[in-house]
Amino acid sequence: MTAKPYLTRLAIWLLVSLPALTAFVFVTPADFSSAGAVLNLMGRLSGGLGLAGLLVAAVLSCRIPGFDQSFGGLTKLWQLHHKLGLSAFILLLAHPLLLAFAAAEVSLAAAADSLFSMQPTVLYGWLALLAxxxxxxxxxxxxxxxxxxxWKRLHRLAAVVLMFGLLHSLMLGRTLPASWNKLLWGGLGLLALSAMAYRWLFSRYYGRYRYRICNVAAVSDNVVELSLQPLQVPLRYRPGQFIYLTPFASELLxxxxxxxxxxxxxxxxxxxLRLxxxxxxxxxxxxxxITPGSDVTVEGPYGCFFRQTELKTKGLWIAGGIGIVPFLSYLRHCASQHQAADVQLIYCVQDEQHLLFAPELQQLTAVIEGYHFTPHFFSRHGALDLDFITQHCSDLRARQVWICGPPPLILLSRGIVxxxxxxxxxxxxxxxxxx
Ligand SMILES: Cc1cc2nc3c(=O)[nH]c(=O)nc-3n(C[C@H](O)[C@H](O)[C@H](O)COP(=O)(O)OP(=O)(O)OC[C@H]3O[C@@H](n4cnc5c(N)ncnc54)[C@H](O)[C@@H]3O)c2cc1C
Structure with a gap:
């Protein structure tokens, strides 16, 4: 059984806060004795929180198949990674400024010295921040x-940031006793290092599968469906999951x-496998x-759009454009297993010409008990609205809703339901x- 995503997120934020929470145990009255002392404490805490945020963000970037399930899927995990990175960035920008403001209580020279000291430990901090x-x-x-x-290649600079950030904290940290300092930063550093080692070295051997393209079928003038046959052990996955595809054909432009x-x-x-x-x-x-015959690597599976392979509740599915794919996989699964699915699929596209897999989506209504299909054309029906949805799905509130498509459609449909x-x-x- 996987943990609830909100509990996993809570655990992650607690892990990030660990150095700051521990620091509070060792805070003394002297840390509150003047405005400068308080600013100094805030500066140290923001540095600690920021570095912990970056280390945990690095842990989350490991992309081990299965690791994303307790976060509600890789896209949700990635959103958390971005939030951590952004919060850490803001905290780390504030860190030297707060320390300089604190030192300004003594003198402007002390403030300048805290910012531009040539001590190696301070330089390590600046190198980390600039990277x-x-x-x-x-x-x-x-x-x-x-x-x-x-942008992905630039992300490799994260290794430089973490290395200099850790050196800076281990050598200069004054908030925690030395043994705690080593334990906390050593522990978080080791976690981040292991995640990066997995991503860069071991992910070549785990969670990757070799396939060959055996068929390429045109679905429309700008969509193809590739079929891939396994060259070794095949990938196991649930409907609605996704993979990372790496093609190697030399003919590719x-x-x-x-x-x-x-x-x-x-x-x-x-x-x-079909994509x-x-x-x-x-x-x-x-x-x-691309023509059949060339080899590809498939990495995954990731995501948990559908948590089970059998729906436990009635569903309303809203798809937009190429966002039909996870629903198509689920329907093909139901048809192959002679499984019923109490779902109403509303498929939003510009007009008839943009409807993908229309004959198959329609034909499956006769095969899968409980499944209904309604296309929605923006050109004819205008933007999707509650009237249109309830016209085809009168018991909306009794249903669970799945939405996949371009971000504006997700935002709109989510707001409506x-x-x-x-x-x-x-x-x-x-x-x-x-x-
Ligand atoms: C979970 C998930 C499932 C997807 N499933 C499908 C699918 O079934 N069918 C389909 O046609 N498309 C799917 N996509 C979108 C597909 O990954 C992008 O269209 C593709 O990566 C764009 O690559 P490009 O070089 O042609 O475009 P680019 O010119 O490189 O980029 C076009 C846009 O795509 C984004 N993009 C580029 N590379 C990536 C990447 N590696 N990851 C995410 N976004 C990227 C860029 O930010 C940019 O906004 C999916 C994306 C995600 C995140």
Whole structure:
């Protein structure tokens, strides 16, 4: 049984707060004796919290298949990773400023000295902060939309940040007794180091599967469905899960050797894996014209859009565009297992031409007991609204809602069903956005 995602998130925030909480045990009245002393304490705490946030964010980036389940899936885990990284960045920017303000109580020279001291320990802190700025800056779109692959390579600077940050804390930490200091930073450092070692070294041998492309079927003018046959042990997965695909075909005009996440469109019982891929950028465009025969690596599975392979409740499924894929996988699974599914699928697209897998989605209504299919065309029906939903799903409040599609559709649909009285615990979403 996996832990509830909110409990896992709570445990993570507690882990991040551990150095600061421990520091409170060793706080003395002298730490509150003047405004400068309080600012100094805040500066030390913000540094400790910031470094702990970065170390735990590094732990979360290990991407071990299965690790994401207790977070509610990899996309949710990644959102937590981003939040930790951003909070740590703000705290670490505040850290030297607070210490300088504290020292200003003594003199301006002391403040300047605290910032620009040439002591190696202080330099380590600055090196960590500058490296952190270098790889966080693109997140704020300072230099325009970040190129994903370049941004990922920049993330390797995290190793430099953590190394100098740890050295700075171990050598300069004054809040905790030396033995506690070593224990806490050593423990968190070891966790982060193990996660990074897994990602960079051992992930080549665990959770990766070799497949060969055996069929490429055009679904529309900008979507293909690839079929992959296993070359060794096949991947085991649940409907709605996704993998990272790395193609190696030399014919590819872009994206050879690059990994990209795609949801599996096949049923788990099929002998092949299937992936429906829509053109979005250069790598997905190149995949539209790939020919059968080349090898790929598949890493995963990740995500838990559907927690079980058999729905325990009635469902309303809202899909947008290529977001139909997890639902298609689930329906193919039901059909292969002769399993009923009490679900109403509303599939939102611009117009008839953009409806993907329409004949199959329609034909499955005759095969799967309880399954109903309704297309929604923005060009004809306008934006999705409560009237449209209740017209096709009158018992909305008795249903659990799954939504997958572009972020604006997720936001809109979530707002509508929340407004209609569905609780947030009964809404599951999956975004196909930057991971
Ligand atoms: C959980 C998940 C499941 C997905 N499932 C599918 C699917 O079943 N079918 C499908 O067609 N698409 C799916 N996607 C989207 C797909 O991963 C991106 O379209 C693809 O990575 C874009 O690569 P590109 O080089 O063609 O585009 P680029 O030009 O590199 O980027 C276009 C956009 O995609 C984003 N992007 C680029 N690389 C990645 C990446 N590695 N991870 C996340 N976002 C990225 C960029 O931020 C940018 O906004 C899924 C994404 C996620 C996160």
């Amino acid at each position: 952190l700025m270098a790889f966080i800056a693109p997140t704020f779109h300072v230099f325009g939309e970040p190129d994903y692959q370049r 872009a994206g050879a050797g690059e990994e990209h996440p795609f949801t599996l469109s096949s049923a788990p019982s099929e002998p092949v 429906a891929i829509k053109t979005l950028g250069d790598a997905t465009k190149a995949l539209q014209s 929340l407004g209609a009285g569905v609780t947030s615990g009964d809404i599951v979403t999956e975004e196909f956005t930057l991971l």
